[in-house]
């Protein structure tokens with residue numbers, strides 16, 4: 001068991017020094033990670049973190065091309081995701097294969113996520129803020145809520161899903177979570193040195209990019225950051241940043 005994290009210190013440095021440099025990103029669709037935290041993942045990887053990725057759907061919707069089947073699209077998008085992970089220096093993503101747009105926050109999904117947490121034993125988990133009011137995509141909400149429910153209290157309690165013991169899995173609780181897509185950001189990562197890597201990883205999602213190029217993506221991202229800055233607050237924040245709500249998990 002690690003020492004408690006000090007909330008006044010930098011969360012990621014605290015986890016790295018007091019626990020270990022193992023992160024797990026759990027998102028809904030193949031390009032969610034690159035949009036929300038591609039720069040942060042590139043930074044963590046460069047700092048020596050091992051980064052695993054679990055994606056709950058394979059993105060088998062999300063095309064305007066009437067000749068493409070869902071299965072073709074899923075295969076294509078999984079491949080794009082592997083290429084993007086390679087660019088970010090993360091480990092190869094695992095796809096849970098639920099149909100896009102049809103996720104439910106039920107026990108089936110929670111058990112699968114508990115198994116992944118027990119198997120990969122991350123100290124930092126990055127996922128969607130599923131509790132954000134008015135969050136507009138069900139898969140994002142469900143993935144965020146189910147990840148939270150899997151981590152607390154289920155994954156660390158051996159009475160939840162006791163059959164996992166037969167698979168050689170032990171209870172585990174990560175030290176902290178970072179919630180992306182939040183309305184209440186309180187943790188910002190400066191991604192200026194990693195912006196090119198983020199853009200390259202986004203461009204790996206060829207089927208989703210339409211005619212957007214590197215310059216267009218950069219502009220879109222800058223506009224979005226500016227729009228999201230609370231009045232008067234932005235002067236103190238990194239100019240190019242990815243923002244999260246932090247959750248410290250007590251032991």
Ligand SMILES: [Zn+2]
Pocket residue numbers: 028029031032137140
């Ligand atoms: Zn998505």
